Structures are given as structure tokens and as C-alpha cells.
Amino acid sequence: MADSPQVSPYGSARDLPSVQEMEQQLAAFKLLGILLPKEQRNKVKELEHEHRRITGLVDKFYGILGKRNWVFTGDLNLPAMEHVVDTDDAGTAETRLIGYYKEDSRIAFPLRRLHRFNAMRPRISLLQKALTDYEAGRYYSTVLVVLSVMDGFVNDLDTAARQGLHARPAEDMVAWDSVAGHHLGLSHAHQSFLKGFYKTDVTEVTELYRNGIMHGTLVNFDNEVVATKAWNRLFAVADWADSRERQAKPVEPTPTLREALRRWKDTQDQKTRIEEWQPYEYEPAPAAEPSEVAQTARDFLESWEKRRWGPVGAHFMELGSARSSVGKLAVLAKDLYGALELSEWTILRVRHVAAAVAHTDVELLVSGTKYRTDLRWVRVDHTGSTATEWESGHWALSQYGPSLFLKPETAVIEPDNDR
Structure with missing residues (x-):
């Protein structure tokens, strides 16, 4: 990946x-005002x-x-963040944010999504161990990993010019068109990441001082604040x-007003269809x-059953557009x-429990044990993004690790007829 043009931090999310493109489109919709049906005018206001x-x-x-070097990231839950910042006290907000990250799946879910990066995949197992340590309170281990x-x-993102995170200046860490690119976001927090420490200090720190931590001069970083950061x-x-x-x-041409209206209408139609969708279920009929x-x-x-590992792995769900090779999935399936x-x-x-989610209730006999x-x-879809059942795509097994569905509580205890 070649270096992208450098951008300046954003003064505001707006x-x-x-x-800004969204605001221009909203302004155009409002100019059309009277030409839109009342229902669509109301939806424009909602938007x-x-x-x-x-x-x-x-x-x-x-x-x-921001001054405490927390970054708003794309995986954060918006209603939960509203609660986090429903205070003027930074200490209270920080405590709430740490509590948020400690809730079930708040870290596990975005961690799974990191599979979308080829450069991250070899490191996922380390991160999973770091998460186990974090949940057990071994914060020092989490931080180091x-x-x-x-x-x-x-370092691996651009193999033509390898440069680790510790070697990049703060101005390189502005995320283009991202909430992390705020002037109090990632590039701001990166300044503390780079700050040098040259003698041993036993004072407890609550910042992610990479230089001092990794070089062994800051020794009192074993706390939930640094680990969560x-x-x-x-x-x-x-x-x-x-x-x-x-x-x-490549930069896509700015859509015309007609195209923008069509896209907006398509989005609204999709939203309406999802809102009207109702769960349903059925038993597969043998003859049908x-x-x-x-x-x-x-x-x-x-x-x-036939131990054909390539076809087994082909059913595994992969996040993002990057696809693993058939051979790699076959090895994973066999493992x-x-x-x-x-x-x-x-x-x-x-x-069918959601427009894009379905469960198959099954009875399996695995290694002599029956499971229900x-x-x-x-x-x-072809990009790895979620698609509704009426859109082009295919069904993928999202929780494909057998330990996720072959649990002790799903085992069926057969009655002992010899007694």
C-alpha cells in the first residue's frame, strides 16, 4: 500500500x-421541499x-x-457513547468508557473484524490471548502485546517502505475522512505514544506511553486505563x-442531484423493507x-461427514473483501x-430471525455424542458485507468454530434402558 497524501486534522466531525457531502445533499433535498411527498420530507428531516x-x-x-488521548472509533456504539459523555466531568466519562469496553463483545467483535487486514491476520491469535489477559486483569500483558x-x-501495511507505528510522526496518523482524524483524535494521541522517557520512573502512568513502556523506563503501567487505551x-x-x-x-465523480435522489430513495426503500420484515420459520419437508x-x-x-475440508472451509464467514485461499480455508477446517x-x-x-440472519436447528452425532x-x-455479498435475503449473496456460517455450537449444554443425554 503506497503512502497516501498527507491530510490535516479535522477541526470538527462536520x-x-x-x-460535508451529506450536508450538501440534505441542503439540495430541502430545496426540493414541496416537490417531495410528505413522507419523504419527514424522512429528510429525520436524516x-x-x-x-x-x-x-x-x-x-x-x-x-480527547485531551486524555481517547479516540472515537468507527466500532463504538452510538447510544452507549451518548451515556459515556452525558457528563461534564472527564474522569466520570473515562470510567464509563472503560466500563463500556469491559462489557461482553465490546472488544471481541471489533477484534474479529480485524481479519479484514491481511497484515493483521498473523497477529489475531496474539490479540485473542491479550483479550483473555485483559478480562483476567493481567493488564501489563495486554499492554505489551x-x-x-x-x-x-x-510496519506490514506498506511492504515497499516498512515503517512501524513507533517510527511514524504524528502528522502521518491523520485518518482521512474518519472520526479518528479529528484534531483531538489519533494524531493528537500519537504524540504521547512517541514521547521519550530516558530514566526509570515508578510513578503510575495512565497514558499509552509506548516509548517508556516498551523500553522499560516506565514500570508502573499495570492498570485498566492503560490497557483499555x-x-x-x-x-x-x-x-x-x-x-x-x-x-x-480513484475519486468517484460527484453524483448529480437526480442520482443522489435515486440513491437516497433506494436507501429509504431498503430501510422500509427491513422494518416491515417479520421473522419466520419452517421445517424442511423431505419431498420438497x-x-x-x-x-x-x-x-x-x-x-x-465426508471429511472434505475444502468445501467445509468454503462455508466459513470472512469479514471484509479480502478472501482466504481455498487451501488456507481447507487447512483451517481440518484443524x-x-x-x-x-x-x-x-x-x-x-x-429466519433477521433479514440477513438464519439459524438451522440440527441434531448431530459427533464422535459418539449426540447434540441438539x-x-x-x-x-x-461478494464484498463480505451483510446482505438481506432478497439481495444477491450467499449464506455463510458465522460461528464456524465447533466449540461455539458443540457445547456441553447442547449434548443430549440418552436414557439408560438397561436399568
Whole structure:
């Protein structure tokens, strides 16, 4: 990946190019006013309100927590962040933000999404161990691992001119068209990352002072603040990497007002269709043509039973547009399922729980133990993005690790008829 043109930090979330484009489109829609049906006029107002709510939230976050070197990242939950910054006290907001990161999946979910980077994939297992340590309160370990991963990841992003995160000046870390590019965002926090420390100091620190921590001069960093900032910084660096990739793409022509209106209408139609969608379920009939989800589940289970690892791995869900090779997925499938012998299986029911999510309730006989469990499928398009069931795409097994569905509580205890 070649170096992208350097950009200046954004004074406000409203200064982001995509946000300014949105504001121009909203202004154009408002000029059309009377030409739009009342329902669409109301939706334009809702969109404008939501737009202002989000940009205001980002700016408020930085106004309270930016000086403490927290970065607003794309994975943060907006309603939760509203609670975090519903105070004028930076200490209270920081405590709430740390509490947010300690909730279930707040780190695990964006951590899984890091698979989208080829340069990050060899480091995921280290990060998973760091998360285990973080949850167990071994903060010193978390900090050291996450710092090393960030350095290596940034170094591998551009193999033509390798340069780790620790070697990049703050002006290189402005994330283009990203909330992490705020003037109190990643580039601001990076200044503390680079600050030099040249003699041993036993004072407790609450900043992610990479230089002092990695060189052993700051020894009292074993606390939840520094460890949580390490995760926050990792996801901010991921946003920065995404922004470099977007910035390097050819500039698309600005859509005409007609095109903008059509795209907006398509988005509204999609939103309406999703809102009107209702969950449904059914039992696959033996004589009937199986549904797409049932057929996909059948292909996966047949491949597992016959130990055909390539087709098994082909069902695994991968996030992002990068695709693993057939051979790599086959190796992964064999590593996960090779010791598990599937000898019998039945698809009991298909449950569509969301427009892009379905579960197949199954009964499996695995290595002599019977399980009654479910397989979770998500519909994705060719880019790896979520797609609704009426859009082009395919169903992928989202939780493909067997330990996620072959749990002790799903095992079926057969009655002992000899007694």
C-alpha cells in the first residue's frame, strides 16, 4: 500500500469530506421541499436530525475525552457513547468508557473484524490471548502485546517502505475522512505514544506511553486505563488503515442531484423493507425442494461427514473483501473439525430471525455424542458485507468454530434402558 497524501486534522466531525457531502445533499433535498411527498420530507428531516446528532456526539466525545488521548472509533456504539459523555466531568466519562469496553463483545467483535487486514491476520491469535489477559486483569500483558501488534501491523501495511507505528510522526496518523482524524483524535494521541522517557520512573502512568513502556523506563503501567487505551488505540489504527485504503482509491465523480435522489430513495426503500420484515420459520419437508438456507446447511454437514475440508472451509464467514485461499480455508477446517467425526445429522428446523440472519436447528452425532444445537448463518455479498435475503449473496456460517455450537449444554443425554 503506497503512502497516501498527507491530510490535516479535522477541526470538527462536520469537516469530514463525507459529512460535508451529506450536508450538501440534505441542503439540495430541502430545496426540493414541496416537490417531495410528505413522507419523504419527514424522512429528510429525520436524516438531518440523525446527522447532527452523530456529528455532535463525536465532537462532544473529543471535547471531554480527547485531551486524555481517547479516540472515537468507527466500532463504538452510538447510544452507549451518548451515556459515556452525558457528563461534564472527564474522569466520570473515562470510567464509563472503560466500563463500556469491559462489557461482553465490546472488544471481541471489533477484534474479529480485524481479519479484514491481511497484515493483521498473523497477529489475531496474539490479540485473542491479550483479550483473555485483559478480562483476567493481567493488564501489563495486554499492554505489551497490543503495543507490539500495532507496531508490526503498521510496519506490514506498506511492504515497499516498512515503517512501524513507533517510527511514524504524528502528522502521518491523520485518518482521512474518519472520526479518528479529528484534531483531538489519533494524531493528537500519537504524540504521547512517541514521547521519550530516558530514566526509570515508578510513578503510575495512565497514558499509552509506548516509548517508556516498551523500553522499560516506565514500570508502573499495570492498570485498566492503560490497557483499555491500548485496545482503543488499536481500533483507531485500524480505522486509519481503512482510511488510507479509501483515500488511495480513484475519486468517484460527484453524483448529480437526480442520482443522489435515486440513491437516497433506494436507501429509504431498503430501510422500509427491513422494518416491515417479520421473522419466520419452517421445517424442511423431505419431498420438497430445500430452501437456500437448508441446502447450504446440508452441503456443510455432508462435507463435514465426508471429511472434505475444502468445501467445509468454503462455508466459513470472512469479514471484509479480502478472501482466504481455498487451501488456507481447507487447512483451517481440518484443524477445527479433523478430530470430530460426524456420523449422523438431521436438519430439524430453519429459523429466519433477521433479514440477513438464519439459524438451522440440527441434531448431530459427533464422535459418539449426540447434540441438539443450531448453526448460525449470515447472508453476505461478494464484498463480505451483510446482505438481506432478497439481495444477491450467499449464506455463510458465522460461528464456524465447533466449540461455539458443540457445547456441553447442547449434548443430549440418552436414557439408560438397561436399568
